[in-house]
Amino acid sequence: MEIIIQPTQQAATEVAARIIARLLRDKPNAVLGLATGSTPLSLYQTLISMNLDWSRVTTFNLDEYIGLPREHPQSYHSFMWENLFQHVNIAKENVHIPDGNAADIPKTCQEYEDQIRAAGGIDLQVLGIGTDGHIGFNEPTSSLASRTRIKTLTQQTCKDNARFFGSEKDVPHHVITMGIGTIMEARQNLLLAFGPNKARAIAEAVEGPITSLNPASVLQMHPTVKVCLDEPAAGELKRADYYRWVYESKPAWQTF
Ligand code: PGA
Numbered sequence: 001m002e003i004i005i006q007p008t009q010q011a012a013t014e015v016a017a018r019i020i021a022r023l024l025r026d027k028p029n030a031v032l033g034l035a036t037g038s039t040p041l042s043l044y045q046t047l048i049s050m051n052l053d054w055s056r057v058t059t060f061n062l063d064e065y066i067g068l069p070r071e072h073p074q075s076y077h078s079f080m081w082e083n084l085f086q087h088v089n090i091a092k093e094n095v096h097i098p099d100g101n102a103a104d105i106p107k108t109c110q111e112y113e114d115q116i117r118a119a120g121g122i123d124l125q126v127l128g129i130g131t132d133g134h135i136g137f138n139e140p141t142s143s144l145a146s147r148t149r150i151k152t153l154t155q156q157t158c159k160d161n162a163r164f165f166g167s168e169k170d171v172p173h174h175v176i177t178m179g180i181g182t183i184m185e186a187r188q189n190l191l192l193a194f195g196p197n198k199a200r201a202i203a204e205a206v207e208g209p210i211t212s213l214n215p216a217s218v219l220q221m222h223p224t225v226k227v228c229l230d231e232p233a234a235g236e237l238k239r240a241d242y243y244r245w246v247y248e249s250k251p252a253w254q255t256f
Pocket of ligand 1: 038040131135
């Protein structure tokens with residue numbers, strides 16, 4: 001794991017954006033895994049401002065609420081089109097977001113897995129982290145080998161996401177999410193976290209034992225993970241000075 005601690009959210013976002021921009025320049029037909037929520041918003045704004053060529057890029061989103069109409073302002077379809085896709089030259093047919101309104105949920109989950117495989121697998125997966133350590137919507141105790149499937153949100157996640165819906169009772173309880181096994185097959189994972197309320201989840205994920213109680217901790221088993229943090233999100237890391245030292249000491253060919 002490469003832990004990149006920056007003074008501000010904006011600075012950490014810019015590092016993440018440069019990592020993605022480099023991928024899109026090196027591999028114009030890259031397959032990106034994308035995330036929703038507050039965390040990637042500034043990343044998407046930065047990527048939009050970079051005027052990258054998205055014409056051959058394929059995307060797969062991590063998750064979607066079940067039963068929310070696609071046009072609902074809080075559906076992840078709406079989120080992605082509003083905050084990224086409508087501002088770049090991506091081809092509509094290259095965008096994939098789980099269908100939370102499918103009549104046959106297990107079938108649509110299997111098809112999503114098949115589509116990822118048919119696209120050649122995910123080159124880079126963007127991840128946020130829940131205050132409980134979830135990645136995608138893989139809540140604590142999710143199987144570390146899980147694939148795309150239905151999950152029930154924890155009450156904590158419903159509380160965390162109530163801010164988007166106006167009230168907790170309006171947050172759907174069920175979601176489709178890529179599994180942890182699916183995420184672990186991405187060639188590269190890029191985890192972003194900002195603010196003090198993510199500090200504990202990040203410390204457990206990076207420095208704690210690998211446990212399904214903090215699903216992000218499984219990323220310790222992935223060969224290529226970068227974690228972009230602002231100072232508050234890094235606030236509970238015991239080895240923060242070492243991670244800063246590593247980043248400052250990078251050879252020029254390794255910098256972003
Ligand atoms: P947030 O959510 O970016 O809105 O904090 C992160 C997550 O739940 O994965």
